[in-house]
Amino acid sequence: MDTRRRISLPLHPLPSPQPAAEHRRVVLVDFHWTRxxxxxxxxxxxxxxxxxxxxxxxxxxxxxxxxxxxGSDAPSVV
Structure with missing residues (x-):
């Protein structure tokens, strides 16, 4: 006798709660070799x-x- 339970999942995922809008600062740094x-x-x-x-x-x-x-000094940027 099969004793496993069957679980049915909804066809559409439930919406996840959205966090409050929070402002964040992002610093995008690029160390590149230029020509x-x-x-x-x-x-x-x-x-x-x-x-x-x-x-x-x-x-x-x-x-x-x-x-x-x-004169560039990459470690001083970090």
């Missing part, structure tokens, strides 16, 4: 920045640090 012909802001960084900036609860700050520029 003369490269743009000042790398494409991947710009794409992430645009996506994060579209979120109304995020305060996004961007920092691009070319590590091969004379």
């Amino acid at each position: 003369d012909k490269d743009p000042r802001v790398p494409l991947g960084h710009a794409s992430l920045l645009a996506a994060l900036s579209a979120q109304p609860t995020l305060d996004v700050r961007s920092l691009v640090v070319p590590v091969n520029r004379p």
Whole structure:
């Protein structure tokens, strides 16, 4: 005799409670190796920045640090 119980799941998932809108600051830091012909802001960084900036609860700050520029000091950024 099979003693296992059958559990039926709802066809549609129940909505999860939404947390209260909370503003958060996000610092997007990019340490990259730059060349003369490269743009000042790398494409991947710009794409992430645009996506994060579209979120109304995020305060996004961007920092691009070319590590091969004379005088740049990546450890001081962290």
